[in-house]
Amino acid sequence: MARATATALDSEQLPGKPLAPVKRLPPSAQRAVPRVVARAAQGSAWQSRALNRLLPWLLPAALLGLWYLGSERGWLSDQVLPPPAFVYQTLVDLASTGDLWLNASASMQRVLVGFLIGSGLGVTLGLVMGLSKTVEDYLLPSFNALVQIPVLGWMPFALLLFGIGEPLKYVLIAHAALVPVTLCTLQAFHQVPKRLLEVGQAYGFSRRQIVTDIVLPSAVAPIFTGLRLGFTKAWLSLVVVELLASSEGLGYLIAYGRQLFQLDLVMAAVVVVGAVGLLIDRSFEYVERRLNKGRAVIPGRLV
Amino acid sequence: MSTLTSSAAPSPRRYRGWVLPVVAVAVWWLATHQGWSDSGLLVSPQKVAATAWHQFTSEAFWRAISSSLARNLSGFFIGTTLGLVLGCLLGFSRLFERVVGPSFNTFKQISLFAWIPLISVWFGLGDVAKVVFLSLAALVPVVVNTCDGLRNVPPAFLEVAKVYGFTRWQTIRGVMLPAALPSIFTGVYLALVYSWLATIGAEYLLVSGSGIGNTLIDGSEHFMMDLVLFGMVVIGLVGWGLNLLARNLERRMQRLYGITPR
Secondary structure (H helix, E strand, O other), X not given: OXXXXXXXXXXXXXXXXXXXXXXXXXXXXXXXXXXXXXXXXXXXXXXXXXXXXXXXXXXXXXXXXXXXXXXXXXXXXXXXXXXXXXXXXXXXXXXXXOHHHHHHHHHHHHHHHHHHHHHHHHHHHHHHHHHOHHHHHXXXXXXXXXXXXOHHHHHHHHHHHHOOOHHHHHHHHHXXXXXXXXXXXXXXHHOOOHHHHHHHHHOOOOXXXXXXXXXXXXXXXXXXXXXXXXXXXXXXXXXXXXXHOOOOOHHHHHHHHHHOXXXXXXXXXXXXXXXXXXXXXXXXXXXXXXXXXXXXXXXXXXX | OOOOOOOOOHHHHOOHHHHHHHHHHHHHHHHHHHOOOOOOOOOOHHHHHHHHHHHHHOHHHHHHHHHHHHHHHHHHHHXXXXXXXXXXXXXXXXXXXXXHHHHHHHHHHOOHHHHHHHHHHHHOOOHHHHHHHHHHHHHHHHHHHHHHHHHOOOHHHHHHHHHOOOOHHHHHHHHHHHHHHHHHHXXXXXXXXXXXXXXXXXXXXXXXXXXXXXHHHHHHHOOOHHHHHHHHHHHHHHHHHHHHHHHXXXXXXXXXXOOOOO
C-alpha cells in the first residue's frame, strides 16, 4: 500500500511530465533537473527497468568480488576467511555425502515439532484468555512475568531438568514459539473492530454467535501474524539450542566447524540456515498477504 | 469484548493476578518440605532466597552484572547509532534502498546467533567480539523500523510540503522525521530488548570474562539449581527494567514532540 503510493509519487518525477513539479523547486535544484531529465529521456524505459533489476545484485557481487580478491591475493589467511570456491566446494560435498540432508532434516523435525507444540498451546492460551476476562485476570500477569525471561535464560534451567536430549530442544523451541503466538492471539481478540461488534449487538446476536461469526473470523489474520513471528523465533532459538547442546543438526554443523576451526564448514552451514529461514519466512509472508487481502474488504464494505 | 462481561466489583479483580504465583510458590514449598522428590534439583524456596542474599552481598555478583550491563549498553549505543544512519539512508535514498535493501533483508533472515562462530574467529572471545555481536543485534530492528517509518510517511503530508514549496531538507526535517519518529522509537525500543537477549547469548557462546550469563552457566554445570533460578530471575528483572526505561523514554519523547502513540 505505502510502497504503491511511494512509486506513484516517484513516477510524477519521471521524464514524461516533469514540468509542473520542477517549476516549484528552488533555483539551485532547477539547474540540475533538466540535465537529468534529458539524460533519462534518451534511455528507453526498458533500459532503466533492466538497471533497476540489476541494482540489488551490485552489493553482493561487489562483496563476493572483494572476498575472492582478498583470498586470492592473500590479504587474509585461509583460516580466517576461506576462499569462496572452498566454501562452495564444502557445500557441494555436504550435499553429495548426504550430511547436509541428515542434519537439515534433524533440524527441521525439531523446529516443526517444537513449533506445533508451542503454537498449539499458544493459540489455546490466547483463545482462552481472549474469550474470558476472568481467566485473563488470573493468568496474564504471571504470563507477562515469565515472558520477561528470554529463552536463553530458561536454557540452563531446562538443561538441568531435561538433560541435553531431544526433549530439551522441543521444550525450548516450543517456548520460543509460544510467547508471540499467545500475545498475538490475545491481541487479535482485543482488536476486533468495534463497529462489527455493534452490528452484531444490533442484530441481537447471542454471545456464541458473536464469537463464531464476528470475533473468530476477524482474528484469523492477526493470529497468523503471530504464527509467523513464532516460527521466526522458533528457527532462531533452534540454532542457539543446537549450537549449545546437540550432536546433529544445522546448528551442530556450525558448532562443529567452529571447534575444528573449519570456517568453510561454518560458512556453508550459515548459508543453509539463512536460505531455509528466508524460504520459510517468504512462504508465511505470502499466505499472510493473501489473508490480509481478504480482510481489507470488510471495512470497505461497511463504510 | 469487554462490554460483554460485567465490570462490577473491580477491587478483588486486582488481586487475581497474584493467585497463580502464590499457589505456585506454596506448592513448591510443600514439595520440598514434604520431600516429594529426593532429586538434588528440587531445591527449597528458602535455599534460593539464601543464595540470592549471598549473591547480593558478594562483590563478584555486582561485578558480573555491571560488566554485562556495560557491554549491553555499549553494544546498544553503537548498534543504534549505526542503525539510525543506515535506516535513514535506506529511507531517504531510493537508489541506496535499491542497492542495499535486498542484501540487508537477506542478511536479516540469517539467525543472529549463527554469526557467533565467525565473530569469534575474527574478533576473539573477549569484550570486542561481544560488543560487535551486540551491535549487530541492536542494528537490525533500528534499521528496519527507521526505514519503514520514513517510507510510510502519509503521502498527504508530502503533498502539503510540495505545495508549500519546501526544500528537500525542509521536507525531511519538518515532515518526514517527525512523522517517522514513533516507528523509529519502536526500533530503538526493540533494539534494547534484543541487545539484552544477545548479551546473555554472547556470554553463553563466547565463554570468557565475567557476566550474568556466565554465572548462570556455572550454576548449570555444577548442578546448582538455586543459582540457576536466581540467575533467571535476575535476567528477567534486568530485562523488565530496561523495558520500563525504554517505554518511559518513548512516552516522554512522544510528549515532547506532541505525537500521540500509535
